[in-house]
Every structure is written in C-alpha cells, then in structure tokens.
Amino acid sequence: MAELLPHDLAANLVRTLLGFVAGVALGFAARRGRFCTLGAIEDAVYARDTRRLRAWALAIGVATAGIVLLVGAAGLDLSRTIYVAPRLEWAGALLGGLTFGLGMALVGTCGFGMLLRLGGGDLKALLGFLVLGLSALMAMRGLTGVVRASLIDPLALDLAPREMQTLPALIGLEPAAATTLALAVAGGFAALALAHEATRTSRKLLLTGAAIGLSVTAGFAITGVVGVDPFEEARVESFTFVAPLGQTLLWAALATGIAIDFPVGATLGVLAGAFLAARTGGEFFWEAPDDAREVKRHVFGAFLMGTGGVAALGCTIGQGVSGVATLSVGSFLALASIFAGARIGLWVLVER
Secondary structure (H helix, E strand, C coil): CCCCCCCCCCHHHHHHHHHHHHHHHHHHHHHHCCCCHHHHHHHHHHCCCCHHHHHHHHHHHHHHHHHHHHHHHHCCCHHHCCCCCCEECHHHHHHHHHHHHHHHHHHCCCHHHHHHHHCCCEHHHHHHHHHHHHHHHHHHHCHHHHHHHHHHHHHCEECCCCCCCEHHHHHCCCHHHHHHHHHHHHHHHHHHHHCCHHHHCCHHHHHHHHHHHHHHHHHHHHHHHHCCCCCCCCCCCCCCCCHHHHHHHHHHHCCCCCCCCHHHHHHHHHHHHHHHHHHHCCCCCCECCCCHHHHHHHHHHHHHHHHHHHHCCCCCCHHHHHHHHHCEHHHHHHHHHHHHHHHHHHHHHHHC
8 A cells, every 4th residue: 555645744634634625525515415314214205205315325336436446546455444344243233223313313313414514503413413422432432332342242243264244255255256246336326326317317416425425435545545654553434423523522622632533634524514515505594402302302312323323333424325335244234224213213203
C-alpha cells in the first residue's frame, strides 16, 4: 500500500482533515437530497413509494464498486475493518439491530439524520445527539458495555479457518472470482435503483445516492490508503454514526488528552455540510420539542440507538452502506435487523 502522507503532518491529522472534507460533502448532499433511511421505510410501507429506498440501494452499489476499485488498484486491506473479521457477532447484529431500529422509529431518524437535522437548527436533534453519544460511550466502555460483553459477545461464532466473514470468503472463492461476485452485487444494487422508472427519472435521488456511495468510498480511501502510517495499526473505516458521536463528545471534553481521528472529523464535517445546505437553501430554523412527551420519546429512542448501535457495530450508514459494501455477512444481518426494528417501531407509533 503506497504511503501518500505529507511528511510534516501526522497520519491521524491527515485522516481527520480529509474526513472533515468528505463529511462536508456527504452532509451537504444528504441534506439537499432529503436522504433519510426511516423516511424511505415509511414511504415504502405507507405510500408504496420505494424511490428513496432504491436511491439508498444505489448508494450501496456505488460504494461496493468503489471498494473493489480500492482493493484492486490501491491495495486497500479490508481485513483491518470491523466488518469482515472471522468472528461473526450474530447476536449483536440481531439484537442490537432490532434495538437500534426501534430507537430510530421513536426518534424519527437515525444518528446520521440527527446530524442533518441539527445542521438545520433542530434542537431535538441536539438532545438526541447528546443522548446517543453518551449511551454509545456507555455501551463501549461503561455500564451497559458490561452487560453486552457478558451476555452478547460470548455468543459470537468463530468462522476460522476462514480469514473473513465476507460472502466470497465464506463461499471459498479465489480473488478473481471474489472480485467478479462483488461487481455483480454492486451491479445488482444499481440495477434495483435504475430499473424503477420513477427513480430513474429523479435526478435528485440518483445524485444523492451516488454521492453517498462515493463518500463512503472516500472514507475507506482516507483511512485505508491516503492516511496510512506504516508504523501504526489504525483501523480502516468509513462513515458510521453511533460510536463516532460518542467519540466526538469525548474529544470535545478531553481534547488535550486524546488524539483526534477520522470519526470525529467526519462527524463534524457532516454537521458542517448540513448547516451549509440548510443556510444556503433557506431551511435553517430553530426548532424546539413540542412537549415533555416528545422529549421523553427522543431521549429513550436515542438511548436505544446508542446502545443497540454499538452492539450491532454500526447504524443504517455504518452497517447499511459501509458494512454491506464490504459484503460482510454480519452487516447484511445487522441491516435486516435494523429494518425489522424500525418496522416494529412504526407499527407501535402509527398503527397501534
């Protein structure tokens, strides 16, 4: 893997700065394109409108193709991501995904959506951001983390001698065949979007889906190619919005005691991009919760998202795009569980 770092700038700062730039692009595009996973699920369930879901599938297809390109042309090492480890955290993906999806329905959006709304002046999103970030820290290294480590982590399946839990690795494909399968999956997701006439004729949806897929690809390129330091073992990652929200809060409180890195830069970049889109689009308005009941729902939902998202190793973007694009079996399971949890939450809130 080629070293592309400036000699006078630390690797973590390179990753942070580039993560911020990519985050600005992602936040701007998603805010302008009104990208929302829960909104896409609601459209499909209640209006039989699948356009936003198909645009989301396009994002996965673009990100999958981008990862194939990075692996083949730039030497991206996927084994350094959390998604493809040979230890399948099936219980965390299942239970955590359900919990995250339920919390997402209660709040009305995911962690990514919180940042987009906060950029437009939504103080409910600020409350959700703080609660989600704190609960994520608790689930990683605090009280709820003890429960997770005791009850959920021991249920993981060891897939050794397989080196990764990707679909090609589990099938036992050689590198060339694995690349072909990955490109076929990417084409399948893209075809799912483009085969629908209403989606195909919506330029905004197509551009938004493509921008999100390219942003996820850029995240992997930043942490796995451009920002690589051969003397450190930094994780290869891309955009995700559960643990990074907690890491951003922790860095804000202890900036002189911990090193900043890609997750914090990416989180702040998305917030800045959403703010830029809201201000330039005439959509920035301060908005407060309606009453105590709404506050209670947002606090409880954000807590569920922070707790469940850590157990599931990601969110609708982290597992649903970044993870699925690696063809991780655990990511597909987590994504299905998040969708199921969101559907249950919508039934409770809307239909029951």
